[in-house]
């Protein structure tokens with residue numbers, strides 16, 4: 450299972466990867482976060498389809514559209530897609546409609562976004578929606594909720610302290626491995642020199658020429 454943005458999904462590698470996963474019947478779940486902006490480019494300047502889920506037709510795989518601000522819809526669609534993958538039925542594309550409430554990254558103040566759009570989506574904040582849902586269902590009490598938030602805040606603060614108090618990494622460690630160091634295990638090339646196949650009448654004259662070239 451992997452995630453991509455509306456901008457990221459417009460690239461060639463996404464098409465190639467998903468098409469390959471489809472023909473190989475791989476258990477891939479591609480979650481497309483359609484948050485209306487690819488960096489500063491609005492969705493209607495980036496693709497002409499109404500729903501990005503439509504693109505699944507071109508790959509020959511199923512897709513589903515969910516309200517990305519509704520945690521329950523996201524959970525259900527993801528569960529179904531993962532079960533399909535585990536049954537060996539191939540990839541699924543999930544399009545989640547949502548809004549990116551901040552810039553693309555910390556350097557981007559998102560000043561290109563019309564203010565009313567933020568107001569519209571702020572009322573649909575997925576965390577607030579799910580919080581209200583749990584409270585309304587009485588699966589979470591106000592006191593439990595307060596405790597939960599305090600616990601998470603405490604954990605974040607402890608992790609922040611740990612990071613701030615840790616020594617800076619040495620510059621040469623930037624070239625090192627993440628899980629192990631270079632040379633600690635051998636990675637053999639998967640494909641060796643092509644072996645020339647024996648000629649047979651199954652080959653067309655053009656293919657026979659190719660065989661000769663290989664030799």
Ligand SMILES: Cc1ncc(C[n+]2csc(CCOP(=O)(O)OP(=O)(O)O)c2C)c(N)n1
Pocket residue numbers: 453454455456457458460484486487488489549552553
């Ligand atoms: C292959 C490649 N092409 C172009 C870029 C430049 N680029 C950086 S972010 C971005 C848009 C990403 O849009 P999206 O996936 O919707 O992410 P979001 O802005 O919603 O966070 C682009 C085109 C890049 N990083 N990589």
Ligand SMILES: [Mg+2]
Pocket residue numbers: 454455456482483484485486487488549
């Ligand atoms: Mg986006």
